[in-house]
Amino acid sequence: MKKIESVNDFVIKFANVNGSGSASANTLFAKSIMRMGVPISPRNIFPSNIQGLPTWYEVRVCEEGWLGRRGGCDLMVAMNPQTWEPDVAEIEPGGYLFYDSTRPMPQSKFRDDIHVLGMPLTEITNNAYSDPRQRQLFKNIIYVGALSALLEIDVPEIEKLIAEQYKGKEKLLEPNIKALHMGRDYALANLPCPLGIRVRRADRVGKKVFLEGNSAAALGCVYGGATFAAWYPITPSSSMAEAFAKHCRKFRTDPETSKNRFAIVQAEDELSSIGMVIGAAWNGSRAFTCTSGPGISLMSEFIGLAYFAEIPAVVFNVQRAGPSTGMPTRTQQADVLSCAYASHGDTKHVLLFPEDPKECFEHAAVSFDLADRLQTPVFVLLDLDIGMNERLCEPLKWDDSRHYDRGKVRSYQDLEAGARFGRYLDVDGDGITYRTYPGTHPKRGSFFTRGTSRDRYARYTEDGKAYVDNMQRLLRKFETAKDLVPKPERFDARKPSRFGVIYYGSTSPAMREALADLEAASVEIDALRIRSFPFHEEVIEWVNRHEHVFLVEQNRDGQLRTLLIAEGNVDPNKVTPVLHYDGTPITARFIRGEIAQRLGAFNVTPIKKTAATGGGE
Amino acid sequence: MTYLTKPKLHHPELPKNKLGFTRRDYEGTVSTLCAGCGHDSITGAIIQACFELDIAPHRVAKLSGIGCSSKTPTYFLGQSHGFNTVHGRMPSVLTGANAANRDLIYLGVSGDGDSASIGLGQFAHVMRRGVNMTYIVENNGVYGLTKGQFSATADRGSKSKRGALNADESIDLALLALQLGATYVARSFSGDKAQLVPLIKGALTHPGAAFIDVLSPCVAFNNHEGSTKSYDYVREHNEAVNALDVITMHREITTQYDAGTVQEVKQHDGSVLRLRKIDAGYDASNRITAMNFVQERYARGEIATGLLYLNAHPRDLHDSLNTVATPLNQLNERELCPGNAALEKFNTLLR
Ligand SMILES: Cc1ncc(C[n+]2csc(CCOP(=O)(O)OP(=O)(O)O)c2C)c(N)n1
Ligand code: SF4
Numbered sequence: 001m002k003k004i005e006s007v008n009d010f011v012i013k014f015a016n017v018n019g020s021g022s023a024s025a026n027t028l029f030a031k032s033i034m035r036m037g038v039p040i041s042p043r044n045i046f047p048s049n050i051q052g053l054p055t056w057y058e059v060r061v062c063e064e065g066w067l068g069r070r071g072g073c074d075l076m077v078a079m080n081p082q083t084w085e086p087d088v089a090e091i092e093p094g095g096y097l098f099y100d101s102t103r104p105m106p107q108s109k110f111r112d113d114i115h116v117l118g119m120p121l122t123e124i125t126n127n128a129y130s131d132p133r134q135r136q137l138f139k140n141i142i143y144v145g146a147l148s149a150l151l152e153i154d155v156p157e158i159e160k161l162i163a164e165q166y167k168g169k170e171k172l173l174e175p176n177i178k179a180l181h182m183g184r185d186y187a188l189a190n191l192p193c194p195l196g197i198r199v200r201r202a203d204r205v206g207k208k209v210f211l212e213g214n215s216a217a218a219l220g221c222v223y224g225g226a227t228f229a230a231w232y233p234i235t236p237s238s239s240m241a242e243a244f245a246k247h248c249r250k251f252r253t254d255p256e257t258s259k260n261r262f263a264i265v266q267a268e269d270e271l272s273s274i275g276m277v278i279g280a281a282w283n284g285s286r287a288f289t290c291t292s293g294p295g296i297s298l299m300s301e302f303i304g305l306a307y308f309a310e311i312p313a314v315v316f317n318v319q320r321a322g323p324s325t326g327m328p329t330r331t332q333q334a335d336v337l338s339c340a341y342a343s344h345g346d347t348k349h350v351l352l353f354p355e356d357p358k359e360c361f362e363h364a365a366v367s368f369d370l371a372d373r374l375q376t377p378v379f380v381l382l383d384l385d386i387g388m389n390e391r392l393c394e395p396l397k398w399d400d401s402r403h404y405d406r407g408k409v410r411s412y413q414d415l416e417a418g419a420r421f422g423r424y425l426d427v428d429g430d431g432i433t434y435r436t437y438p439g440t441h442p443k444r445g446s447f448f449t450r451g452t453s454r455d456r457y458a459r460y461t462e463d464g465k466a467y468v469d470n471m472q473r474l475l476r477k478f479e480t481a482k483d484l485v486p487k488p489e490r491f492d493a494r495k496p497s498r499f500g501v502i503y504y505g506s507t508s509p510a511m512r513e514a515l516a517d518l519e520a521a522s523v524e525i526d527a528l529r530i531r532s533f534p535f536h537e538e539v540i541e542w543v544n545r546h547e548h549v550f551l552v553e554q555n556r557d558g559q560l561r562t563l564l565i566a567e568g569n570v571d572p573n574k575v576t577p578v579l580h581y582d583g584t585p586i587t588a589r590f591i592r593g594e595i596a597q598r599l600g601a602f603n604v605t606p607i608k609k610t611a612a613t614g615g616g617e
Numbered sequence: 618m619t620y621l622t623k624p625k626l627h628h629p630e631l632p633k634n635k636l637g638f639t640r641r642d643y644e645g646t647v648s649t650l651c652a653g654c655g656h657d658s659i660t661g662a663i664i665q666a667c668f669e670l671d672i673a674p675h676r677v678a679k680l681s682g683i684g685c686s687s688k689t690p691t692y693f694l695g696q697s698h699g700f701n702t703v704h705g706r707m708p709s710v711l712t713g714a715n716a717a718n719r720d721l722i723y724l725g726v727s728g729d730g731d732s733a734s735i736g737l738g739q740f741a742h743v744m745r746r747g748v749n750m751t752y753i754v755e756n757n758g759v760y761g762l763t764k765g766q767f768s769a770t771a772d773r774g775s776k777s778k779r780g781a782l783n784a785d786e787s788i789d790l791a792l793l794a795l796q797l798g799a800t801y802v803a804r805s806f807s808g809d810k811a812q813l814v815p816l817i818k819g820a821l822t823h824p825g826a827a828f829i830d831v832l833s834p835c836v837a838f839n840n841h842e843g844s845t846k847s848y849d850y851v852r853e854h855n856e857a858v859n860a861l862d863v864i865t866m867h868r869e870i871t872t873q874y875d876a877g878t879v880q881e882v883k884q885h886d887g888s889v890l891r892l893r894k895i896d897a898g899y900d901a902s903n904r905i906t907a908m909n910f911v912q913e914r915y916a917r918g919e920i921a922t923g924l925l926y927l928n929a930h931p932r933d934l935h936d937s938l939n940t941v942a943t944p945l946n947q948l949n950e951r952e953l954c955p956g957n958a959a960l961e962k963f964n965t966l967l968r
Binding site: 034035205207208209210211219222223225227228230251252254257258259260261262263264265267268269271272273274275276277278279280281282283284285287301302305395396397398399400403404436437438439440441442443446447448449450451452460 | 673674675676678680690691695696697698699700701702703706708709710711712713714715716717718720721738739741742746934935938939940941942945946948950952953954955956957959960961963964967968
């Protein structure tokens with residue numbers, strides 16, 4: 001029988017029961033490989049429920065450093081009897097199945113083309129522990145021990161990680177180490193160690209850091225000077241609010257008084273969250289909320305107010321699969337249009353598309369400068385894949401010489417010196433007007449903020465000319481935004497190409513891998529990663545320069561494509577959508593398959609027949 | 618309708634307060650509400666209260682939702698920053714504003730439609746969070762701006778201008794505020810300045826969530842069919858182009874009565890309010906007593922007015938959030954940004 005043989009390049013998947021305490025053991029497993037210098041990219045795949053139902057943790061081990069989801073699975077750790085059949089079916093031919101053989105499975109339950117490793121885990125744990133909770137928790141550590149032998153993972157790395165985890169709780173350290181060795185010893189004595197797939201120490205991780213997009217974005221808010229956050233719990237964005245609270249406690253407590261230099265309110269709903277953000281920002285605080293699609297729907301009325309009354313507001317949308325409640329714990333990029341045009345009437349909003357945790361951090365910090373500078377809502381569009389999974393990325397950096405751009409604010413001194421003040425007066429011709437914070441000056445600079453039409457001096461009017469004047473200025477402001485938002489990132493093929501591919505956000509790692517594969521198959525294609533909306537001039541130029549462009553997105557309707565056509569005046573025939581929207585993160589396999597196939601239709605040759613073609617998952 | 622600035626010609630002998638301001642300095646633009654609308658009397662009371670308290674107008678942030686009542690912040694404190702938010706959602710905006718700058722005085726003005734219908738959720742939560750503010754509901758039992766539909770504070774069994782009977786139970790916002798933890802709860806009548814002004818002053822100086830329910834008659838939606846003063850009649854017999862501006866003139870309803878007594882007030886539509894002013898012996902320090910009192914009076918067909926409840930030592934939102942004394946919007950970059958060195962340290966924890 002074929003046996004998958006691969007060092008530092010495989011996918012392992014853990015099938016567990018939600019609530020069984022497997023998460024920390026699984027992370028321990030993944031991190032120990034990373035500590036051996038081998039890049040990993042783990043993903044939590046979990047249904048929308050709290051306890052008792054299935055959950056998976058998938059780790060891609062890839063020395064080359066590709067962090068997208070590969071698709072398929074080489075070793076399945078099948079700890080959930082409920083999902084046995086699909087789990088067994090998912091293993092690649094020649095792959096491995098590790099299972100609890102306390103009650104051995106009949107041969108008919110396996111496949112002929114996979115290798116089965118049975119270990120009587122329950123029996124071993126039950127013999128060693130009497131407390132039911134201990135039995136459950138240590139069982140997880142025991143299988144990590146067994147895997148360390150099967151895959152040749154360095155034990156000291158795991159021990160060090162356990163020690164870090166239980167720092168200050170040394171009593172728990174010893175029994176964990178014991179359980180680890182119990183599993184390891186059993187595997188060494190009874191199982192075919194090592195397997196065809198295994199880990200070997202490398203030096204491919206370097207100074208990279210490993211964190212979730214949500215946590216990185218929250219830290220970006222701290223560095224970007226956010227002092228106020230309001231939120232309402234929703235998967236997959238709640239962990240961002242929780243991380244903001246944690247980072248604030250660490251970095252923003254006044255050392256003398258132990259008081260908080262921040263305020264976080266868990267609001268009663270999303271309407272309130274955005275309302276509070278608008279109130280705080282009106283008053284000169286940097287403020288944000290984080291939510292997901294359903295929250296954006298609820299916030300829409302208020303977002304229109306912020307747009308029209310010109311109040312900075314930062315909204316993080318950690319997207320999940322819609323519409324409606326959709327698939328709450330699955331990923332998509334399907335709120336692009338609802339954010340770009342959120343609310344009734346003519347509106348357009350600034351969007352940012354971070355690609356990894358590092359950029360989540362950077363875009364978060366920059367979003368506050370943009371919101372203040374433009375006095376408008378700014379949306380940072382993460383998604384579940386990027387927000388809730390830990391990912392390897394370059395270390396976070398901050399330029400200490402950087403200063404916050406608080407935009408056009410008239411101070412007491414400005415007003416005292418007689419600065420001309422009209423709240424909606426376009427003094428500089430860029431569409432951006434000057435504001436004052438409430439309470440600035442006893443006699444000058446106060447104005448009335450409202451969602452109804454007003455003249456340049458903030459006085460209510462329904463005069464059509466004044467209304468049009470205001471709406472036109474808002475468009476001018478949006479033009480100004482084009483040069484302020486993050487520029488796109490270009491990747492040119494080795495040889496000039498007629499073809500291009502556009503992508504954005506969390507598609508990045510899979511896309512990079514797909515491009516490298518296509519290049520290896522001698523397919524030359526330029527790539528452009530869009531980082532923001534409104535589209536930078538360069539985006540439109542780039543599209544126009546190419547004969548044909550593919551737009552890869554994780555939604556059904558090609559939402560960014562629609563935006564490109566509507567706002568960039570791009571010829572629709574020029575842009576072919578490549579869409580993936582089943583709720584799982586897009587894979588390189590899928591992208592290169594789709595592109596290769598479509599290029600075939602354009603008579604592009606040669607495309608070497610590689611693993612690249614064939615697509616599907 | 619456009620915005621009308623009031624001429625600022627001061628009579629030299631107008632009395633001044635400690636800050637050197639006259640009452641005129643606390644006014645805003647000319648009201649565009651119907652002549653005789655109770656809301657205008659409340660505007661007058663707010664102006665008087667702020668003048669008498671020597672409040673620097675620019676230190677007040679005035680916020681409202683949407684409705685006739687929510688328009689009133691334009692008519693007072695012309696030097697304050699104002700914010701007409703969206704329908705029913707002023708409380709959240711006020712909460713955020715207060716979190717960002719705890720040093721200003723927050724005055725929220727709302728209607729009964731705004732607060733008791735679309736905004737009931739936000740009303741409840743702003744009270745239970747103990748946001749330091751004065752929250753005034755100008756309560757007329759109808760939707761004024763959208764022309765006379767019942768609001769959720771309309772009494773069960775009352776009749777609309779169109780003759781419809783209100784079948785739903787009414788919401789008593791003062792009772793709700795009591796239950797939800799407001800630390801200053803009062804009720805008054807727009808026409809009873811002698812009672813209302815001190816209540817507003819008390820609320821403005823109260824360092825917690827202060828709520829005042831002010832009954833405020835609507836002149837426009839009590840002119841019934843067949844009347845020569847009705848909206849339709851006037852429109853048919855008038856050449857004016859803007860129907861909204863031709864609502865017949867009424868006088869504001871005013872009243873004065875003694876503590877402990879009941880006063881019957883006839884409204885524009887002929888209905889009668891029975892207001893009972895709580896007497897001097899009333900103990901306003903007990904929340905439960907206050908709730909019982911309000912409910913007992915209601916059962917008798919009376920509306921209890923006056924200061925219903927006061928907690929003299931309230932905790933506010935900033936206490937629960939443990940925020941620094943400096944307003945958050947005044948913290949500087951050094952206090953906010955941990956810098957690259959801290960980030961490098963943080964990076965090491967992420968490997
Ligand atoms: C979301 C939304 N729904 C409905 C409206 C229409 N609307 C404007 S004011 C109002 C009612 C105002 O009633 P109330 O708060 O009692 O104030 P009043 O005019 O009686 O003083 C309504 C329903 C709106 N502006 N926004
Ligand atoms: S409609 Fe009623 S509430 Fe509105 S301004 Fe006229 S009288 Fe006042």
